[in-house]
Amino acid sequence: MTIETPALLEALNNVTTIPIIPFRNGAIDYDAHAMNVAYLMHNNTLEGGQPRVVSVAGTSLIHHVEPEEQTRIFDVTGQVMGKEGVLMSAIVPNPIKSAGRLIEEQSKLNRAPDVYLIMPLGGTFSPEGIYEHFMAFGQRYGEELGARFIYYHRQARDMEAVVRLLNDSPHFVGVKVGTSEADVKPMIEGVGDNALVIWGIGDRSTQAAEQGAKGHTSGIAVLYAKASDAINNAQRRGDYDAARAVEAEIGELEEIRFMNGRAYNYSAVVEAMQQSGFDDIDAGDGSGPFNPNVPPAVAERVGRAIAGLEQYH
Numbered sequence: 001m002t003i004e005t006p007a008l009l010e011a012l013n014n015v016t017t018i019p020i021i022p023f024r025n026g027a028i029d030y031d032a033h034a035m036n037v038a039y040l041m042h043n044n045t046l047e048g049g050q051p052r053v054v055s056v057a058g059t060s061l062i063h064h065v066e067p068e069e070q071t072r073i074f075d076v077t078g079q080v081m082g083k084e085g086v087l088m089s090a091i092v093p094n095p096i097k098s099a100g101r102l103i104e105e106q107s108k109l110n111r112a113p114d115v116y117l118i119m120p121l122g123g124t125f126s127p128e129g130i131y132e133h134f135m136a137f138g139q140r141y142g143e144e145l146g147a148r149f150i151y152y153h154r155q156a157r158d159m160e161a162v163v164r165l166l167n168d169s170p171h172f173v174g175v176k177v178g179t180s181e182a183d184v185k186p187m188i189e190g191v192g193d194n195a196l197v198i199w200g201i202g203d204r205s206t207q208a209a210e211q212g213a214k215g216h217t218s219g220i221a222v223l224y225a226k227a228s229d230a231i232n233n234a235q236r237r238g239d240y241d242a243a244r245a246v247e248a249e250i251g252e253l254e255e256i257r258f259m260n261g262r263a264y265n266y267s268a269v270v271e272a273m274q275q276s277g278f279d280d281i282d283a284g285d286g287s288g289p290f291n292p293n294v295p296p297a298v299a300e301r302v303g304r305a306i307a308g309l310e311q312y313h
Helices: 005-011 030-042 067-081 096-106 127-145 156-168 181-194 206-210 221-237 240-262 267-276 296-306
Strands: 015-017 053-056 086-091 115-118 149-153 172-177 196-199 216-218
Touching (some): 030 053, 030 067, 067 096, 096 127, 115 172, 156 172, 181 196, 206 221, 206 240, 216 221, 221 267, 240 296, 267 296
Parallel strands (some): 015 216, 053 086, 086 115, 115 149, 149 172, 172 196
16 A cells, blocks of 8 residues: 555545557557656646546546556556556456456556556446445455555446445545536535545536535546646635636537547547647557547547647646
């Protein structure tokens, strides 16, 4: 355990930056990934000494790479971060035994993750199953390895079970709300001081912050770190008008990412990185598993969306 839980929770009232995994010729470009993490670490404009939080999660295409590649991704990320920042590993819990093996392997890294994000469960499952299996999962790896977990809440029907999990398990220390703003306040009221409630649907996060969410995730910080930081700075100051002003500037890029069921969540960021021309980040050749380059019309829209955003790089 590299950071005590109270300090970890304070650090997570922050931007969780999610850099894309860059690919070249169908293979992960680990050097390009290291460059992108270095950009995030060297461009921390968070106020109050907040550390940079880095994860490689759904936007990054973590679902589409092999387990050994996932562990190497977090090894490279940790090497670049060194002793700085907070490293959040995203774990896909399908199948659950494979998820356990990933935690075992990643816990052995020289720079082990500080916290694990449990990604949405696939397949058929019930709220009762979530509680039962993640209680046991948290107990095993929390006690054996000192692992702490953030649960990614993506189905509104599971609210009661998730609240119960967060209240009963000392190893689940937070929840990322990925449903809607309507779930933020009930989640906060349900978990009280037992867990941190984080907004999990991008930089358009101020409505959730006004309801009490602490921090948010960003899939565009790998390109516009200063925008994501400015939003979080303003929210922590309680200046929601300032936060909304920045949101409005990056709003069109976010709209493209989330359109049509998040079809371009990854590829629009890659397109924006490529069009930006910045030489301290690297998007790879643009085509990831199940995520080819965006169509020409979308590429044109991305170009219009990022015009004038250079100040936030």
